[in-house]
Amino acid sequence: MSPHLAEFFDFLRFPSISTDSRHRDDVRRCGEFLANKCRSMGLGAELHETPGHPILVARSTPKPGRPTVLIYGHYDVQPVDPVSEWATPPFEPTLVGDKIYARGATDNKGQHFAHLLGVEETLKAHGDLPVNVIFLIEGEEEIGSPNLAPFLATHRDLLKSDVCAVSDTGMIGPGIPTMTYGLRGIACLEFKIHGPVRDLHSGVYGGAVPNPATMVSRIIASLHDDQGRIRIPGFYDRVVPLESWEREMWASLPDGDAATLEETGAPGLWGEAGYTSLERRWGRPTAEVNGIGGGYQGEGSKTVIGREAMAKLSFRLVPDQNPQEILELAAAHLQSVCPPSCRIEVELGHWGPAYVMDPHSPYGKAAQRALTRAFSGEPRLIREGGSIPIIQAIKDTLGVDSLLLGLALPDCQIHSPNENFTVTNFEAGIRLNQALLEELAG
Numbered sequence: 530m531s532p533h534l535a536e537f538f539d540f541l542r543f544p545s546i547s548t549d550s551r552h553r554d555d556v557r558r559c560g561e562f563l564a565n566k567c568r569s570m571g572l573g574a575e576l577h578e579t580p581g582h583p584i585l586v587a588r589s590t591p592k593p594g595r596p597t598v599l600i601y602g603h604y605d606v607q608p609v610d611p612v613s614e615w616a617t618p619p620f621e622p623t624l625v626g627d628k629i630y631a632r633g634a635t636d637n638k639g640q641h642f643a644h645l646l647g648v649e650e651t652l653k654a655h656g657d658l659p660v661n662v663i664f665l666i667e668g669e670e671e672i673g674s675p676n677l678a679p680f681l682a683t684h685r686d687l688l689k690s691d692v693c694a695v696s697d698t699g700m701i702g703p704g705i706p707t708m709t710y711g712l713r714g715i716a717c718l719e720f721k722i723h724g725p726v727r728d729l730h731s732g733v734y735g736g737a738v739p740n741p742a743t744m745v746s747r748i749i750a751s752l753h754d755d756q757g758r759i760r761i762p763g764f765y766d767r768v769v770p771l772e773s774w775e776r777e778m779w780a781s782l783p784d785g786d787a788a789t790l791e792e793t794g795a796p797g798l799w800g801e802a803g804y805t806s807l808e809r810r811w812g813r814p815t816a817e818v819n820g821i822g823g824g825y826q827g828e829g830s831k832t833v834i835g836r837e838a839m840a841k842l843s844f845r846l847v848p849d850q851n852p853q854e855i856l857e858l859a860a861a862h863l864q865s866v867c868p869p870s871c872r873i874e875v876e877l878g879h880w881g882p883a884y885v886m887d888p889h890s891p892y893g894k895a896a897q898r899a900l901t902r903a904f905s906g907e908p909r910l911i912r913e914g915g916s917i918p919i920i921q922a923i924k925d926t927l928g929v930d931s932l933l934l935g936l937a938l939p940d941c942q943i944h945s946p947n948e949n950f951t952v953t954n955f956e957a958g959i960r961l962n963q964a965l966l967e968e969l970a971g
């Protein structure tokens with residue numbers, strides 16, 4: 530195994546699950562590993578404490594007269610459950626053919642580690658870089674980056690840069706250079722329905738008292754109409770419609786409906802009428818149930834009316850929806866549809882706005898040239914359905930656009946069992962970093 534790959538495997542072994550407090554020390558150790566890696570390459574690196582997980586800032590010695598490139602990534606990962614559906618242990622990276630299986634392999638350890646190695650290679654070969662580089666790698670992206678936005682505001686000088694580069698998005702297919710010029714935003718909430726004061730016999734009381742699980746289902750059903758449109762009043766008020774050039778460009782990509790069916794294994798498609806799968810995924814807002822619970826979940830049956838039930842929702846947002854406003858509208862809708870026989874409790878969660886940039890700006894064009902060098906052919910220009918909440922904050926606070934040069938393949942299984950990253954893309958990522966820094970210097 531190459532030294533690069535061996536180091537990458539060591540990085541993947543840290544179970545840096547940011548949402549799970551039992552892994553707090555693992556997240557920190559993972560950050561320390563990365564900081565040490567940066568120091569060994571000759572970068573100045575500091576792990577900054579936050580009320581949550583630490584933020585790594587590592588930089589080359591700044592030289593005047595050259596642009597400064599901020600490279601953002603995250604070393605935290607999503608939980609691994611259901612762990613029984615993994616073919617190999619999630620934190621024991623396993624190479625099968627060209628694929629490295631591990632939680633975080635693609636999202637996002639492999640993608641930003643490739644950038645680090647690109648810088649290491651360039652420094653080894655030339656003793657210098659074509660631009661100044663600052664790595665900003667956080668440990669809380671998967672929980673909405675709660676401490677990074679304030680950190681940006683208090684470290685504006687430290688992070689002063691000309692442009693940001695991020696590999697944390699997808700490619701439309703193997704070897705096809707892909708530049709993402711927009712991301713959906715996100716807004717999360719959780720609600721609980723309280724009914725009777727204790728669990729009840731469903732025969733003795735059923736039919737005469739509200740069943741919280743039924744009410745949660747009815748409330749969830751109220752979120753969409755039969756056309757797949759969201760029924761929360763005001764939800765679409767600020768939505769910027771897709772432009773015709775975008776719809777045409779995406780229509781020229783390989784069939785998104787077929788790809789969506791194939792990638793997901795779903796028996797059929799479902800979504801907002803009047804839009805293709807790619808438009809639904811990249812350019813239209815959604816309301817999703819991410820979790821639902823209530824009543825008896827164990828083996829066999831239990832004739833019970835549970836005293837409470839809950840659901841976790843997230844909304845994916847597009848320009849110019851305001852996440853906080855959407856949360857208020859959603860909470861008001863939930864309150865209004867909850868029947869008086871129950872009590873609803875709504876807890877608002879994390880959020881981040883959508884992002885769009887101009888892919889034809891000078892930096893955007895430089896990024897496209899770098900993609901062509903690392904892969905080959907004209908880059909495809911897409912938006913993505915996923916969210917990277919800090920990207921708009923980087924724009925607002927540091928005043929710079931982010932070049933989203935993703936290396937995630939359609940079958941990389943991020944957030945799912947058997948997440949994987951190809952050695953091919955890991956190596957392409959190293960070349961992409963080198964080409965990008967050269968193109969940005971020019």
Ligand code: BES
Nearest residue numbers: 636671672673697698699913915916918
């Ligand atoms: N890398 C993803 C975002 C992503 C995935 C963008 C695929 C484009 C294509 C990122 O790590 C992620 O999962 N973000 C979360 C953010 C949330 C937890 C605040 C997401 O989108 O769910």
Ligand code: ZN
Nearest residue numbers: 607636671943
């Ligand atoms: Zn993720």
